[in-house]
Amino acid sequence: xxxxxxxxxxxxxxxxxxxxxxxxxxxxxxxxxxxxxxxxxxxxxxxxxxxxxxxxxxxxxxxxxxxxxxxxxxxxxxxxxxxxxxxxxxxxxxxxxxxxxxxxxxxxxxxxxxxxxxxxxxxxxxxxxxxxxxxxxxxxxx
Numbered sequence: 001x002x003x004x005x006x007x008x009x010x011x012x013x014x015x016x017x018x019x020x021x022x023x024x025x026x027x028x029x030x031x032x033x034x035x036x037x038x039x040x041x042x043x044x045x046x047x048x049x050x051x052x053x054x055x056x057x058x059x060x061x062x063x064x065x066x067x068x069x070x071x072x073x074x075x076x077x078x079x080x081x082x083x084x085x086x087x088x089x090x091x092x093x094x095x096x097x098x099x100x101x102x103x104x105x106x107x108x109x110x111x112x113x114x115x116x117x118x119x120x121x122x123x124x125x126x127x128x129x130x131x132x133x134x135x136x137x138x139x140x141x142x
Contacts, residue, residue, distance in 0.1 A: 003139065010137060014080050025059055046127065067082040
């Protein structure tokens, strides 16, 4: 089967059911790609990370990012590539919102524990929101 473009609905299905993607960042003409867990809801991709580190520094310097999700089942492959801008927050409300989504998605995170607001407030973490500007997908047979 020759590779074909995926519809928006097919792209949404893949990024909705997947739990790990790859975020691509660039700073000072140097690319950086890492795997990361995420939740997709309402057309926005949500991630969380620590409050320090290379990816956070790069995202603050250049908020334009790329995000990729793929799957390989038997010999069928699918891949979705997203470009957009990221907003980073350490607000308690954004932490609560994202952890609630992780729990509802059955992904859990941090052992599936539901955290109280007081616990989240003490956690040194940032919430990333990727607003999708462009999304393309391809699928085929390997």
